[in-house]
Amino acid sequence: MNDKYNAYLNTTEIPGTGSGILAGIRVSIKDNISTKDIETTCASKILKGYIPPYDAHAVTLLKNAGASIAGKTNMDEFGMGSTTENSAFGPALNPHDTTRVTGGSSGGSAAAVAGGLVSMALGSDTGGSIRCPAAWCGIVGLKPSYGRVSRFGLIAYANSFEQIGPLAANVRDVAKLFSVIAGHDKKDSTSVSKPYDGKVIPDIRGKTIGIPREYFGEGVDRDVAAKVREAITKLEELGAAAVEVSLPSMKYALPAYYVTCTCEASSNLDRFDGVRYGPEPEMNLPWHDAYTKVREAGFGQEVKRRILLGTFALSAGYYGKYYVKAQHARQLIAKDFASALKTCDFLAGPTMPNVAPKIGELTSDPLLMYQADILTVPVNIAGIPAISVPCGTAHGMPVGLQLMGRMFGEESLLNAALAFEEAV
Amino acid sequence: MADEEYIVVIGLEVHCQLDTSSKLFCGCSADFRADAPNTHVCPVCLGLPGALPVLNKKAIEYALKVAKALNCKIPQEAEFCRKNYFYPDLVKAYQITMGDNPLALGGYIEIEDDAGNPKVVNLTRIHVEEDPGRLIHMGNKERGHYTLVDYNRSGIPLIEMVTEPELCSPKEARRLLNKLRATLEYLDVFDPDKEGSIRVDANISIKGHERVEIKNISSYKGVEKALTFEITRQKNLIRRGGSIARETRHFQEGKGTTTSARSKETATDYRYFPEPDLPVIRVSDWMDNIVLPELPDARRDRFMNQYGIAVNHARTLTGDLHLAEFYELIAPVGSQIAASWIADILIGELNYRDMPLSKIISHAGQFKDLLVLVRDQQITDKAGIDVLRVWLDSLSGTGSPETPGQIVARLGLTRESGESFRGIVEKILTNNPQAIADHKAGKKGALNFIVGQVMKETKGKSDPREIHAMISEILGE
Ligand SMILES: [Zn+2]
Numbered sequence: 001m002n003d004k005y006n007a008y009l010n011t012t013e014i015p016g017t018g019s020g021i022l023a024g025i026r027v028s029i030k031d032n033i034s035t036k037d038i039e040t041t042c043a044s045k046i047l048k049g050y051i052p053p054y055d056a057h058a059v060t061l062l063k064n065a066g067a068s069i070a071g072k073t074n075m076d077e078f079g080m081g082s083t084t085e086n087s088a089f090g091p092a093l094n095p096h097d098t099t100r101v102t103g104g105s106s107g108g109s110a111a112a113v114a115g116g117l118v119s120m121a122l123g124s125d126t127g128g129s130i131r132c133p134a135a136w137c138g139i140v141g142l143k144p145s146y147g148r149v150s151r152f153g154l155i156a157y158a159n160s161f162e163q164i165g166p167l168a169a170n171v172r173d174v175a176k177l178f179s180v181i182a183g184h185d186k187k188d189s190t191s192v193s194k195p196y197d198g199k200v201i202p203d204i205r206g207k208t209i210g211i212p213r214e215y216f217g218e219g220v221d222r223d224v225a226a227k228v229r230e231a232i233t234k235l236e237e238l239g240a241a242a243v244e245v246s247l248p249s250m251k252y253a254l255p256a257y258y259v260t261c262t263c264e265a266s267s268n269l270d271r272f273d274g275v276r277y278g279p280e281p282e283m284n285l286p287w288h289d290a291y292t293k294v295r296e297a298g299f300g301q302e303v304k305r306r307i308l309l310g311t312f313a314l315s316a317g318y319y320g321k322y323y324v325k326a327q328h329a330r331q332l333i334a335k336d337f338a339s340a341l342k343t344c345d346f347l348a349g350p351t352m353p354n355v356a357p358k359i360g361e362l363t364s365d366p367l368l369m370y371q372a373d374i375l376t377v378p379v380n381i382a383g384i385p386a387i388s389v390p391c392g393t394a395h396g397m398p399v400g401l402q403l404m405g406r407m408f409g410e411e412s413l414l415n416a417a418l419a420f421e422e423a424v
Numbered sequence: 425m426a427d428e429e430y431i432v433v434i435g436l437e438v439h440c441q442l443d444t445s446s447k448l449f450c451g452c453s454a455d456f457r458a459d460a461p462n463t464h465v466c467p468v469c470l471g472l473p474g475a476l477p478v479l480n481k482k483a484i485e486y487a488l489k490v491a492k493a494l495n496c497k498i499p500q501e502a503e504f505c506r507k508n509y510f511y512p513d514l515v516k517a518y519q520i521t522m523g524d525n526p527l528a529l530g531g532y533i534e535i536e537d538d539a540g541n542p543k544v545v546n547l548t549r550i551h552v553e554e555d556p557g558r559l560i561h562m563g564n565k566e567r568g569h570y571t572l573v574d575y576n577r578s579g580i581p582l583i584e585m586v587t588e589p590e591l592c593s594p595k596e597a598r599r600l601l602n603k604l605r606a607t608l609e610y611l612d613v614f615d616p617d618k619e620g621s622i623r624v625d626a627n628i629s630i631k632g633h634e635r636v637e638i639k640n641i642s643s644y645k646g647v648e649k650a651l652t653f654e655i656t657r658q659k660n661l662i663r664r665g666g667s668i669a670r671e672t673r674h675f676q677e678g679k680g681t682t683t684s685a686r687s688k689e690t691a692t693d694y695r696y697f698p699e700p701d702l703p704v705i706r707v708s709d710w711m712d713n714i715v716l717p718e719l720p721d722a723r724r725d726r727f728m729n730q731y732g733i734a735v736n737h738a739r740t741l742t743g744d745l746h747l748a749e750f751y752e753l754i755a756p757v758g759s760q761i762a763a764s765w766i767a768d769i770l771i772g773e774l775n776y777r778d779m780p781l782s783k784i785i786s787h788a789g790q791f792k793d794l795l796v797l798v799r800d801q802q803i804t805d806k807a808g809i810d811v812l813r814v815w816l817d818s819l820s821g822t823g824s825p826e827t828p829g830q831i832v833a834r835l836g837l838t839r840e841s842g843e844s845f846r847g848i849v850e851k852i853l854t855n856n857p858q859a860i861a862d863h864k865a866g867k868k869g870a871l872n873f874i875v876g877q878v879m880k881e882t883k884g885k886s887d888p889r890e891i892h893a894m895i896s897e898i899l900g901e
Pocket of ligand 1 (some may be wrong): 447450451452464465466467468469470579
């Protein structure tokens with residue numbers, strides 16, 4: 001495989017068997033999803049050499065459906081980032097312009113699909129990690145409802161937000177891959193029994209689409225906003241009714257998200273101490289010092305930043321001020337979305353406020369990077385499904401239309417996305 | 425100075441392994457003690473990246489049984505949380521435990537205080553958590569030390585029961601543990617015979633002084649020893665005008681002493697937060713299905729009513745499930761004779777031999793035969809005890825066991841009537857004029873010496889009451 005976009009961390013292939021619905025299809029897998037006998041690093045030096053002894057549930061399902069496993073894709077280290085520049089093994093490059101980022105954190109999966117190396121890939125979406133690179137690379141990406149896909153084997157970054165989901169060049173392939181991975185798994189206590197039959201049909205007539213004011217506010221690029229407005233007009237032409245709605249709690253979304261995900265991450269990543277993974281600790285040091293050295297050398301800067309933030313937010317005296325408040329804000333945001341989705345079938349807006357930036361443009365300022373997630377994060381907080389579909393270009397780069405649906409409403413969400421895709 | 429100057433205040437945190445067949449969050453077998461290290465492990469209990477916990481409902485059911493038996497309040501919901509800290513035996517660098525929303529709150533345990541009066545000790549809370557792995561320290565000074573980790577224990581369900589600081593002595597603490605153990609055993613949720621199945625942290629202070637925590641005491645005896653040592657240490661310090669440091673101390677099981685742990689360890693901030701991988705437990709919904717068996721106090725009362733035995737016998741016999749069951753097996757011989765022979769004689773003989781009751785349960789019929797011999801006065805009480813000792817030795821030995829009947833026959837211990845010993849009695853009276861003089865002078869118990877001599881001479885085949893009567897008759901009283 002000629003990996004000119006640095007889309008892969010490992011190009012090991014496992015040929016498919018059987019005659020399932022993915023027979024003959026090569027599927028790439030984000031490197032935070034455990035694959036038996038294939039090194040799985042989360043793009044971190046600390047997991048270099050870690051070979052899982054088991055497959056993630058989603059990978060088992062892929063294999064059962066006959067798919068070939070085609071390599072492990074590049075990502076932001078442990079999923080922490082929105083550009084795939086935080087990979088310990090170099091950034092993935094955007095196939096539309098290799099001086100630009102892919103978006104992240106599932107950037108390698110998006111680049112592999114957009115670059116035509118595979119037709120489908122698995123990513124994971126904690127705060128936009130599937131939709132962001134799908135939008136910036138001009139492909140389709142679905143973040144499923146929380147619980148619809150098993151997280152068993154997904155190396156946790158922020159457990160209460162993330163889901164494994166499909167990326168592909170078109171809606172039909174996304175639906176096909178989603179039909180394979182959706183469903184209950186008794187190994188994941190947060191998974192629910194909601195299989196998806198894969199029967200996607202173009203259908204949007206008579207649906208009400210809410211346009212949240214906040215999705216076209218300050219910080220959203222004018223050309224991007226114009227493209228998405230055009231797409232919404234297209235949806236109306238197809239028989240949908242657009243109404244303006246408001247999600248007033250959205251202003252709490254970024255702080256609530258970043259407090260919670262860093263708290264969870266700080267706990268999740270503590271196990272990488274050098275005893276069982278990563279570079280061997282220095283045996284002549286007291287174990288606390290040996291752990292510290294391993295972690296200091298093994299984690300990248302952004303990961304360390306989030307571990308420190310989360311550790312601080314959970315510490316005695318601050319827990320109530322940060323973690324507890326963030327959970328309260330989560331409930332408010334979820335309520336806003338639930339009430340908007342009572343009257344509307346979908347919500348629509350841009351996936352990302354901008355097009356893919358140049359490599360290095362966002363990394364200098366972490367706050368700028370965090371703000372890029374403003375339109376994707378609320379969906380993870382609400383737990384609802386959302387899909388990013390290409391809707392043209394701005395500044396010469398792809399723009400994504402984000403459609404957000406009701407909890408476990410992937411069926412109609414995919415149907416709406418297909419109707420739009422076929423019409424443009 | 426009088427001791428009441430020093431009022432001792434003790435609180436316990438008791439961790440018991442719940443005797444489920446699989447671990448708390450995975451399907452690995454919990455029966456690992458006979459097996460090689462790291463053979464009862466899977467991605468979940470090894471904390472491999474991406475593995476997720478799935479709750480073993482049996483563990484919650486067991487813990488709720490305990491909560492109900494200990495009169496706790498059951499909340500609507502309980503929630504697992506993460507206790508974060510680094511330690512080589514802790515696979516995920518966090519322990520899944522319960523924090524602000526435990527399984528049960530309050531509750532109490534009834535024990536006796538040191539004067540034998542009933543005492544209620546209140547509980548703070550009960551929760552369930554996972555056991556970490558185990559460190560095994562290897563090597564030596566010359567070749568260097570190293571540590572191995574065995575994860576077989578990782579993920580074994582623990583129940584933690586916390587008492588209010590209401591215990592006043594090491595003996596009370598021991599009684600509380602005994603009562604707790606008996607209750608858990610009656611509930612069939614705990615196997616006290618499994619090594620390391622109970623671990624206790626004790627808080628202890630002398631009123632008016634700082635509190636000290638003793639961590640990780642792993643035996644009942646150890647708790648009493650550690651507390652006794654600690655009280656003496658603290659009293660001596662205070663007496664000499666020193667002050668007690670608020671600290672954590674470790675118990676050295678071998679030496680029976682406690683030593684200070686580095687204060688660095690006590691400063692850990694565990695950063696508790698709700699476990700996102702597990703849903704909250706609707707505890708109140710479970711309670712209808714929690715049915716309790718007869719518990720130690722109820723059984724004690726029943727023994728008193730049904731068998732007419734004294735409270736101290738009933739308490740002793742019901743303080744251990746197997747002992748209570750053994751008593752009920754033997755009671756048909758005679759409820760009184762069974763109670764006093766088991767509670768007053770058998771337990772002591774077993775303890776002396778360090779022999780578990782389980783060794784004789786399968787031979788209950790022979791023990792019954794022995795009591796029948798005593799009850800029907802075919803052997804004397806004294807001979808009965810001798811037979812019991814020989815019998816227990818034969819059961820614990822490697823040779824072929826002898827039945828009580830065989831032992832009586834072999835040693836010729838069948839009781840004989842007093843008249844056949846008249847010659848011996850007369851001889852012993854003649855040889856001990858001083859004892860007779862003492863007796864006549866009104867010295868109480870002087871005759872007991874004579875009776876003892878006769879018993880010895882007759883190898884216990886004579887009945888002391890009969891001998892007494894004969895002596896009185898000879899002395900013309
Ligand atoms: Zn296991």
